[in-house]
Amino acid sequence: MAKEVYDEMLRTYGVTPHTCTYNVLIRGFCKNSMFDEGFRFFNEMAGFNCDPDVVTYNTLVDGLCRAEKIRIARNLVNGMSKKCEGLHPDVVTYTTLIRGYCMKLKVDEALIVLEEMSSQGIEPNMVTYNTLIKGLCEAHKLDKMKDLLERMKGNGDFSPDTFTFNTIIHSHCCVGNLDEALKVFESMKKFQVPMDSASYSTLIRSLCQKGDYDMARGVV
Secondary structure, three states: OHHHHHHHHHHOOOOOOOHHHHHHHHHHHHHOOOHHHHHHHHHHHHHHOOOOOHHHHHHHHHHHHHOOOHHHHHHHHHOHHHHOOOOOOOHHHHHHHHHHHHHOOOHHHHHHHHHHHHHOOOOOOHHHHHHHHHHHHHOOOHHHHHHHHHHHHHOOOOOOOHHHHHHHHHHHHHOOOHHHHHHHHHHHHHOOOOOOHHHHHHHHHHHHHHOOHHHHHHHO
């Protein structure tokens, strides 16, 4: 439907599309994994003297990463400033790319992207840190996860939140490190981090599976 409206806009009314028009179209195609169509409109923008913006790129990168086309997404990011002078990746671009690598458990590449962010003067945000922590936990890179957590704490702007702690608790439980999981749980209390049902259920379930019912009751 959106494509038909676009065609009618050009053919019948002679209205020149602008960046927002293309961003909406590209987002729709990417959500439906129709990347050939998405890139066709992306490449068509130049014909209308319409420059893509960071939202255009972020939309394509997000769609490609969700479809696990991480190499294409990476190449697209690398070519941003070459295609459009003065246009550079932002925190959303890099965080999306990091999520793409983490989805494929390529956490070393994700950490390289984090360093690239820093070299470009772009500070990671809470979503960046939590995405990486989750990826490192899922890849069982717990030492690197701890290093990242310390780096996060060293940045005065951020503190681990409920999602961060729950991710780490779940990771320790998955590999049977229940003592570590309990320490993290106690840290949540110490730092007065709000707990939700996942904070309790993951730990209680793991303790019960181990047969440590008294400890499970103590958690409650």
